Amino acid sequence: MAKVNTISVIIFLGFMILPATAQEVSPIIQVYQFVPQNSFLIQWNWITALDYKKISDWAKVYHCTVNTDDSPIADSTAWFISKYGSKLIFENLDELKYFLHINFVTFSSPGQTSIDALCIISLDNKPVKKLSFADMTIQNRNVVIEVSREYIVNKTLVVEFKEYSSAGGFFGVWDVILSTLDTLPDAIEMKKSQPEQKTMKQQPAKLVKPKSIKK
Numbered sequence: 337m338a339k340v341n342t343i344s345v346i347i348f349l350g351f352m353i354l355p356a357t358a359q360e361v362s363p364i365i366q367v368y369q370f371v372p373q374n375s376f377l378i379q380w381n382w383i384t385a386l387d388y389k390k391i392s393d394w395a396k397v398y399h400c401t402v403n404t405d406d407s408p409i410a411d412s413t414a415w416f417i418s419k420y421g422s423k424l425i426f427e428n429l430d431e432l433k434y435f436l437h438i439n440f441v442t443f444s445s446p447g448q449t450s451i452d453a454l455c456i457i458s459l460d461n462k463p464v465k466k467l468s469f470a471d472m473t474i475q476n477r478n479v480v481i482e483v484s485r486e487y488i489v490n491k492t493l494v495v496e497f498k499e500y501s502s503a504g505g506f507f508g509v510w511d512v513i514l515s516t517l518d519t520l521p522d523a524i525e526m527k528k529s530q531p532e533q534k535t536m537k538q539q540p541a542k543l544v545k546p547k548s549i550k551k
Contacts, residue, residue, distance in 0.1 A: 363517040365434065366426050369526060370415045370511050380425075381418045383505055388412040391441060391508065398449040403442045403474050405510045408524040412510075414441045417455060417497045419504025426493040426514050434483040435518045436495065441508030442477040446470050453501035459487035460494055469506050480518055 368374070372385040386394075391414065392402045405412045415422075438457075443449075447470035457465040457479075464481055487493060493514075499507055513520060 363515045364520075364524065365429070365431075365514040365516065367409070367514075367524065367526070368424055368512040369409060369411065370509055371411060371413050374415070377415055377422075381420045381422045383416040383418050383422075385413050385415050386508070395443060398451065400446060400449055401444040403444065403477060406439070406477065407522055408513075408520050409439075409511045409526060411526075414508040414510045416441075416505045417499045417507045417509070419499055419501065421496055421498040423497065424495045424512060426495070427491060429488050429491050429493055431516055432485050433516070434493070435515050436481040436483055437513040437515060437520055438479045438481070439510040439512070440467075440472060440477055440479060441510060442472045442474050446472045451501075451506055453499060453506040455507045456498045456500070457481065458496045458498065459483060460489055461496070462487065467507075469501075472507070482518070483514075 368377075370377070370382075370385065374385070378384075388402065388405065395402050404410070405414070436459075449469070451469045453469040455467045455469075456463050457467075459481070464487075465479065467476065467479070483493060495512075497507070497509075499505075513524075
């Protein structure tokens with residue numbers, strides 16, 4: 337059996353905490369796992385975390401199926417981008433170049449649905465990637481964006497996901513990882529630094545159904 341390359345990290349509310357010796361050699365800078373406990377994402381306009389089953393039930397309305405969450409972190413939970421624009425913040429960055437790894441929720445045949453939606457990803461208010469809902473195929477489940485020094489201001493990187501659609505809530509993200517490398521290990525083992533706390537009250541899920549479907 338092939339040996340799996342695994343990196344273990346301790347995570348608290350989506351922020352990676354590493355011992356000094358490990359931090360010096362690890363290419364993984366920060367992890368946003370997008371689990372229900374990451375209630376701070378609400379302040380950054382992300383829509384409530386949904387598990388694979390709930391996303392699948394929603395996708396069936398559009399006659400498509402959801403591809404499973406994959407490596408290096410497979411927890412089958414995703415948060416969705418809101419119509420107001422959702423963001424992530426990475427701080428204390430010193431390197432000249434990073435790579436942003438975005439694990440999107442993808443579907444079997446999104447191009448055959450009636451969904452007309454566009455997602456634009458910006459770094460420091462500069463658009464760097466454009467994806468339509470039809471692009472949300474398995475080939476785009478792991479989108480890698482090179483982050484050069486021009487996008488980092490005062491050691492801080494602000495990533496904004498802006499959705500253009502009728503109501504928002506069509507683009508989901510399983511997790512986001514910032515690394516100094518353009519490839520990730522086969523697996524990242526997530527360890528919590530303390531027992532899970534109860535999740536704060538979250539926004540209701542706002543995945544949109546076709547107008548022809550009765551509530």
